[in-house]
Amino acid sequence: MNIVITGANRGIGLELTRRYIDRGDTVFATARKPEQAAELQALSAKATGRLRLIALDVTDGAACAALPSRVETPRVELLINNAGVSSGWGGLDELDFATALRDFDANALGPVRVVRALRGKLVAAHGKVVNMTSLMGSIADNQSGRGYGYRMSKVALNMATVNLALELAPEGVTCVCVHPGWVKTDMGGPGAPTPVGESAGQVIMLIDRLGNDSAGKFYHAEGRPLPW
Numbered sequence: 001m002n003i004v005i006t007g008a009n010r011g012i013g014l015e016l017t018r019r020y021i022d023r024g025d026t027v028f029a030t031a032r033k034p035e036q037a038a039e040l041q042a043l044s045a046k047a048t049g050r051l052r053l054i055a056l057d058v059t060d061g062a063a064c065a066a067l068p069s070r071v072e073t074p075r076v077e078l079l080i081n082n083a084g085v086s087s088g089w090g091g092l093d094e095l096d097f098a099t100a101l102r103d104f105d106a107n108a109l110g111p112v113r114v115v116r117a118l119r120g121k122l123v124a125a126h127g128k129v130v131n132m133t134s135l136m137g138s139i140a141d142n143q144s145g146r147g148y149g150y151r152m153s154k155v156a157l158n159m160a161t162v163n164l165a166l167e168l169a170p171e172g173v174t175c176v177c178v179h180p181g182w183v184k185t186d187m188g189g190p191g192a193p194t195p196v197g198e199s200a201g202q203v204i205m206l207i208d209r210l211g212n213d214s215a216g217k218f219y220h221a222e223g224r225p226l227p228w
């Protein structure tokens with residue numbers, strides 16, 4: 001498969017990249033600063049041409065629009081919109097509106113920019129789009145509040161996923177959103193219960209099982225549907 005993964009230099013994105021390379025797939029791995037992405041570069045040296053590093057900030061509209069020329073394949077079977085950011089988990093008094101807007105730009109608009117740019121290649125492959133969302137973007141599940149910028153951005157991403165699913169299903173592209181669990185990464189923190197390898201393995205198994213009837217659904221990486 002030809003796979004595009006955003007935010008691939010660390011955390012879940014890096015682990016997904018490592019596993020798909022090990023499986024024999026070709027990965028176009030994006031990072032804001034690929035020249036500083038030591039682990040991706042080391043992986044690339046072993047991947048015999050199957051790992052291509054691309055500089056991409058998903059908030060940069062021009063860079064996203066230029067992505068098709070950087071992803072040098074006519075067909076993309078899988079796009080994982082993994083890049084994400086959090087402005088923190090505080091309450092109303094801690095909320096900083098500027099950083100909340102940054103969350104929205106990266107987490108909600110970023111994936112939409114990337115899908116729009118790669119639409120032709122995804123349609124050519126009848127591919128899949130996986131938007132890495134969060135259970136913190138579930139309104140029905142919200143019992144602890146706080147984290148305004150991050151939660152609101154992931155709610156918006158969930159809505160965008162359903163929109164994309166509706167618009168792209170007639171073109172053969174399946175779009176879903178996936179919560180990876182609470183994962184031990186820079187974002188999840190050291191107290192998170194799920195090792196990054198376990199989460200990435202679950203995400204890959206789930207993606208393998210996605211069919212046309214999955215379009216527009218919100219899944220836990222373990223495979224169960226989650227409430228909006």
Ligand SMILES: NC(=O)c1ccc[n+]([C@@H]2O[C@H](COP(=O)([O-])OP(=O)(O)OC[C@H]3O[C@@H](n4cnc5c(N)ncnc54)[C@H](OP(=O)(O)O)[C@@H]3O)[C@@H](O)[C@H]2O)c1
Pocket residue numbers: 006007008009010011012013031032033056057058059081082083084085106132133134135179180181182183184185186187188189192
């Ligand atoms: N960890 C969890 O418990 C958890 C739970 C639910 C959902 N998620 C979601 O899972 C995804 C991956 O999370 P993670 O835990 O692996 O986070 P992470 O370790 O903090 O890594 C985040 C990645 O996103 C990239 N990124 C941030 N802003 C970007 C931008 N504007 N343009 C391009 N790349 C950008 C980062 O690049 P830089 O290195 O350049 O900053 C980094 O590669 C995120 O969407 C997150 O919201 C994580």
